Amino acid sequence: MTGQQAPAIFEDLSEQFKPSDDIIQTPLQIKGQYAFLFYLKSVVDGNTLQQTVIKPFFEMASEEGFESYIQSLPNRIEVPSKEKLFILISAGFVLIAIGDQTFLLDIRLVKDNEIQDTIMEPTIHGPQKALSEDIEVSINIIRQRYHNPSLKVEDIMVDDLSNRAISLIYDGERANPEMIKKVKKQLKNLNTPLFQSAGDLQHFLNNSKFTLFPTSMVTERPDRIVYNLVGGKVIILIDGSPNVIIAPVIFFDFMSSMEDNYHVSIVSLFTIVLRYIGLFTCILLPSMYVAMTSYNPDILRVELALTVAGGRIGVPYPSFVEVLFMLFFTELLTEASMRLPKAVSSTATTVGGLILGTAATEAALVSNIMIIIIAAVAISTFVIPINELSFAVRVIRLFLLVYTALFGMVGLLIGFIGIVMVLTNKDSLGVPYLQIPWMGKSDELRMDNR
Amino acid sequence: MNRFLFYLILISMMTYMVSTTPRTLIEESANGTVPSLFLAIIAGMVVTYIIISKFSHFPGQGLPEILKSYTPKWFAMPILFIFSIVWFYVGLSTLITYTFIINRFLLPEMSIYVVVLTFVLIITYGIFMTTKSIFYMSEIIFLIVIPFILFVQIKAYFSLHLNMDYIRIAIMQVNQLPNYKSFTTATFIAMGAANLVIFNRYFKKLKKPTRKGMSLLTLFFSYILLTTYFLPMGFGGFDSLDNALYPWILTSDSIRMKFGLIERIVFIFIGAFLALSVVTITMQWHISIQLLSSVFYFKRFKWKSVNLTLPFFALCFWAFSIYRAKTVTSDALYRGVEFFDMVILPITITLLIGSLWLAKRGAASKCPDTKK
Numbered sequence: 169m170t171g172q173q174a175p176a177i178f179e180d181l182s183e184q185f186k187p188s189d190d191i192i193q194t195p196l197q198i199k200g201q202y203a204f205l206f207y208l209k210s211v212v213d214g215n216t217l218q219q220t221v222i223k224p225f226f227e228m229a230s231e232e233g234f235e236s237y238i239q240s241l242p243n244r245i246e247v248p249s250k251e252k253l254f255i256l257i258s259a260g261f262v263l264i265a266i267g268d269q270t271f272l273l274d275i276r277l278v279k280d281n282e283i284q285d286t287i288m289e290p291t292i293h294g295p296q297k298a299l300s301e302d303i304e305v306s307i308n309i310i311r312q313r314y315h316n317p318s319l320k321v322e323d324i325m326v327d328d329l330s331n332r333a334i335s336l337i338y339d340g341e342r343a344n345p346e347m348i349k350k351v352k353k354q355l356k357n358l359n360t361p362l363f364q365s366a367g368d369l370q371h372f373l374n375n376s377k378f379t380l381f382p383t384s385m386v387t388e389r390p391d392r393i394v395y396n397l398v399g400g401k402v403i404i405l406i407d408g409s410p411n412v413i414i415a416p417v418i419f420f421d422f423m424s425s426m427e428d429n430y431h432v433s434i435v436s437l438f439t440i441v442l443r444y445i446g447l448f449t450c451i452l453l454p455s456m457y458v459a460m461t462s463y464n465p466d467i468l469r470v471e472l473a474l475t476v477a478g479g480r481i482g483v484p485y486p487s488f489v490e491v492l493f494m495l496f497f498t499e500l501l502t503e504a505s506m507r508l509p510k511a512v513s514s515t516a517t518t519v520g521g522l523i524l525g526t527a528a529t530e531a532a533l534v535s536n537i538m539i540i541i542i543a544a545v546a547i548s549t550f551v552i553p554i555n556e557l558s559f560a561v562r563v564i565r566l567f568l569l570v571y572t573a574l575f576g577m578v579g580l581l582i583g584f585i586g587i588v589m590v591l592t593n594k595d596s597l598g599v600p601y602l603q604i605p606w607m608g609k610s611d612e613l614r615m616d617n618r
Numbered sequence: 619m620n621r622f623l624f625y626l627i628l629i630s631m632m633t634y635m636v637s638t639t640p641r642t643l644i645e646e647s648a649n650g651t652v653p654s655l656f657l658a659i660i661a662g663m664v665v666t667y668i669i670i671s672k673f674s675h676f677p678g679q680g681l682p683e684i685l686k687s688y689t690p691k692w693f694a695m696p697i698l699f700i701f702s703i704v705w706f707y708v709g710l711s712t713l714i715t716y717t718f719i720i721n722r723f724l725l726p727e728m729s730i731y732v733v734v735l736t737f738v739l740i741i742t743y744g745i746f747m748t749t750k751s752i753f754y755m756s757e758i759i760f761l762i763v764i765p766f767i768l769f770v771q772i773k774a775y776f777s778l779h780l781n782m783d784y785i786r787i788a789i790m791q792v793n794q795l796p797n798y799k800s801f802t803t804a805t806f807i808a809m810g811a812a813n814l815v816i817f818n819r820y821f822k823k824l825k826k827p828t829r830k831g832m833s834l835l836t837l838f839f840s841y842i843l844l845t846t847y848f849l850p851m852g853f854g855g856f857d858s859l860d861n862a863l864y865p866w867i868l869t870s871d872s873i874r875m876k877f878g879l880i881e882r883i884v885f886i887f888i889g890a891f892l893a894l895s896v897v898t899i900t901m902q903w904h905i906s907i908q909l910l911s912s913v914f915y916f917k918r919f920k921w922k923s924v925n926l927t928l929p930f931f932a933l934c935f936w937a938f939s940i941y942r943a944k945t946v947t948s949d950a951l952y953r954g955v956e957f958f959d960m961v962i963l964p965i966t967i968t969l970l971i972g973s974l975w976l977a978k979r980g981a982a983s984k985c986p987d988t989k990k
Contacts, residue, residue: 588758
């Protein structure tokens, strides 16, 4: 081989990637013109590489011509520092050396870029397509729904092992710069070896060891993303996850469905009221049953109290055991139907529902009214539109149940105040988590200075 | 005026509607309670006005910061310490009153220890929250509770069993000289503004009370005070209510919801006021513990970088309240509250206004340029 040698950086690269078999380091050579390519075969789109780099090389008259051709390609980016270069090469970038110059081209091969259907938050009227697992496609979807130069997309490098691309998206004119700084700082300070998805990242963003209520939201809906962008929030995208993180969020965000915006006002008011009743039902009802049967049956009107007491004839243990027992099995059922393959899950729920519903009452293990209550609670848990909150509610009602079992009606009441306390004491990146927004959220925050 | 200031004042007004206040007022019904009530409305509002406008000179500062920077240390420290004990005592008497109510009407079989524990477990979490969070919490609880309370009162006012003649008899006592006990008792419930000693930290731009705000507040206060006194009269009768320990609970138990899921309205009533009382105690003990920690703060008292001063104080609160709830009798509790209202309350208010006045003079002399 005469003429030129590959630049020193190529040696470093191949040192670094050895002994992978999919590294390709080839010289291109024709009539004294030289170019060197370095890439990973498995993540680079071979066709595009052939079309845009290799073929033109042999058609060009001179090295300079090829150089300026490469220079003008739309997918060329500046060659970054060495560490970042390694990451980019492993993500599917192609390093080209012509003469003394090196160029980096984005010729990634992404197989998971199809747009998914909305699964977690389905709506009737809203858009039916969600984001994609590829970050570029997701950004494309968001940009195509928000044509505004103030929409900023920033790439963030995070110290974890997988070196996934993470992007911040926000509306530069609406988002609070302090908030953006805070989010960036949070992302920089993550010290976790690996995170795989938006849910994962959100867990680490929460910044404390024990959290129950989510302080950032994971969503898949492009319309929710745009809605929140307009509201001045920061969106975090992570490559390989079809979900994004929205921060900061408050409690009421979790109780709103995008469908609220698509209905007639009275109808959406009705559904919102319904949802809050559902929330209170699933938190309070099990504990209320315990309080009303074991501690203060005199609170209910006499007929009702007698019916409840009559239903419990033959049940061999106190009411809180009954409630715990039933709650435990419904939680198991919910969990099972979520994890099992679809074909089996319907069997599981049918069998479980039958056993719990009919057989348990016939065996006098639980009262009839208990079954109704448990069913009501299970249904109303599903009314909560965002899944994370409904998980949190499922846990918090157990705490309330224990407090009520210990302290009776008073325990129920004060325990509920305790839940309110926990929620108001929380904040999501400095924004109070639960407060009554009388005057719109931004005015409410300004209230602090009044 | 800021809406949180209203909550601060209204919640402490309403908490005492059920507990000790009505009994003291009714006890003295033949000795000039009615004129005392009117005097109390004036006095309460004047004191509220003075306290708020004094605090408006120190935006965003609680009493500890104000006193420490503008008055000598030998003056500031005892005052803060006395105040922290006063606020603890107020919270404690509220706690014990409600413990007794629960023990009597809701859970007669439960031990007093357990009832107190029900409260203090949650309240302890509450007093460690930030001042801001306490405001948000109180707002939410207030808004949840107020419909129930209004419902009960509207139902009471329209009840067939409300005998207007009894109320008229009570009003007839207007021509007597006011008595001191009723006066201070009635004034006490308007003293929510004194909670600003710590809660002023939240108000970064507290202004002097506006005319609109004050007249609204006067309206609320008059309504609450007059309802507190006259509504039980209308149900229980002028003469016969003297022996009732909790006149308001008897009153609400006279009302029945014929078609309701809950037939006896007293449970809704107790529940609503119970929630308010939890908020009040949380506020009062929050103030107390903050004042206390401004006097004693043990820097070395640590466990793994967590300073244990505040938890230690909270533990003292627990121990003392459980001990007190067990040992005190109903009667002693009343005497204690009466003594507080008649002696300690005026002293406290005088001290508070006096020290704020001193601090303002201190502030003026420290930086004479800014004085205008």
